[in-house]
Amino acid sequence: MTGQRRSAPQARKRIVPSDYVNLMPFAIILLTALLDLTTPLDLQFDRLLSAAPALAACAWSVRGTLAIGLLSLVTNVGLAAAQGLLERPGHFFTVGAIAAVTLAAAVASGARQKRERTLADVRSVAETAQRVLLRPVPHRLGQVSIDTFYMAAAAEAQIGGDLYEAVRTPHGVRLLIGDVRGKGLHAVEAAAVMLGAFREAAHDEPDLPHLARRVETSMSRAAAQMPGGDVAERFVTAVFVEVPDDEPTVRLVNCGHPPPLLLHDGQVCELEPSAPSPPINLGMLVDDDYHVDVAPFTAGDQLILYTDGVTETRDSSGSFYPLTERVRPWIAAAPGELLDRLRQDLIVYSDGALHDDIAALAARRLPEAAGTAEHVGGHVTVRPMA
Structure with a gap:
């Protein structure tokens, strides 16, 4: 949807x-x-x-x-x-x-x-719970046009922990996409904690590392209270994104999640992190911090966030879905149209045999949000796809 x-x-x-x-x-x-x-x-x-x-x-x-x-x-x-x-x-x-x-x-x-x-x-009941968890995202936040979709594999009615959110804050538009390890009620509970912490902290924390740490704290506390299993196994891969109102840039903290795609200057680029950040709820177990990367994000540019259900979709021969290749013809499409094409293409590519839940979010910077900048502080490893 x-x-x-x-x-x-x-x-x-x-x-x-x-x-x-x-x-x-x-x-x-x-x-x-x-x-x-x-x-x-x-x-x-x-x-x-x-x-x-x-x-x-x-x-x-x-x-x-x-x-x-x-x-x-x-x-x-x-x-x-x-x-x-x-x-x-x-x-x-x-x-x-x-x-x-x-x-x-x-x-x-x-x-x-x-x-x-x-x-x-x-x-x-599972679909209703998923709709309550993933509440509708406004089509426009500030100078950013946004659209999302979630598609459940619905194997034996098991809902997963794929999640997304977008909020307007004093620091700009902040986005989140994540994937909780596992499926079922524990995954949904973890996703609810993750989303609740993000929705609250996104307005208060001054930057993405502070936001990730705040969410990490909430997740660690909740995971310790969940019955059964190893607490360390209840982790969430995620990407935190910030689109400032007054800069033609996008900031990202990638916590072990598939790299977002940037549609910029007629090219499709993977935004590989310059340094890894730990998945949420694993930050306490590794001696690491949350690293911010910055990439240009000017008028008309588009960002695609997605869960691994997209790239792990297989065709009849077992080949994985080549996301960057398939997206290239849709560069000029608006977020809603782009995600509609992606969803339909996934169904056709897999012949309707989806084996994992899929969530995706597309965000485009509107023309009036564009500024001019000679230099972007910091950088992200932007890998153009041939």
């Missing part, structure tokens, strides 16, 4: 495996009837009719499964009548087998539907 406002575009229309499963019971009945009518009587292909209701239990409702079982029985009786086999003992055995399999399949269908309803309820 882009900015929590637009639903994800649909992947290209195609026949999905469930369509074939729905039709296969009828194909089995038809194929069995043809074989039984065109082969010698002693082969008894009609016994295969019991496979139709058994397969129907995988996709059809209880009534549908019973109807397919009844159709199999009618087909069996019709074949026996056409071949003069109604009085043969083998015919009664086949009828009994089809009836027994149909009843068992109906029970299995009912159990499957119950599980599906439970999973749908859990998934609905």
Whole structure:
């Protein structure tokens, strides 16, 4: 959902495996009837009719499964009548087998539907929790245009800890993207702590290192109170970003997260940190500090923050999604359009088989925010992609 406002575009229309499963019971009945009518009587292909209701239990409702079982029985009786086999003992055995399999399949269908309803309820709760956690981000903050999207893999309704936020502060527009290690309720709880700490501290702390330390303190305190597991394993990779109102620059602190992309001067560049900063909740365990990098960010430039679900998306051959190459044709697109294209491209690239949650945020500096600067203090390792 882009900015929590637009639903994800649909992947290209195609026949999905469930369509074939729905039709296969009828194909089995038809194929069995043809074989039984065109082969010698002693082969008894009609016994295969019991496979139709058994397969129907995988996709059809209880009534549908019973109807397919009844159709199999009618087909069996019709074949026996056409071949003069109604009085043969083998015919009664086949009828009994089809009836027994149909009843068992109906029970299995009912159990499957119950599980599906439970999973749908859990998934609905999970999606609601994710929407509450990732509240809508304004499309414009100061002189920065912003858009976001979150796309859940929804494997067994497990929501992950992908997070983003954008706030206007006295120090400029501050952005955050992060990814909590693991999935489930613990990840959501950690993401909630992370976002709450950022939303509060972003307005008060004078610079990004102080902001990262403040969030680190909140996360460490919360992680120590979470039940079970190793506290050190509850870490968050993140990127803190600051876009000052009066400078054509962007400041970043990268805490072990995938490097953002900068769309600047017609090029797509990876903003690799000049020095590593520890992931959140690991700062107490390493003798390191939070390092600020600075890059030019002038009118029309765009920054893309994303979680590793983007670059770890694979195609049918197992190749990772080449983000920088795919983004290059979209340099001129507005943030919302760019993320719409990225989302749709990820679905097509993976053929709809996403295995991880994905979050992304795009921020563009609007023309009236641009200033002129001869020199930018400090620098970030900007690596143009060929």
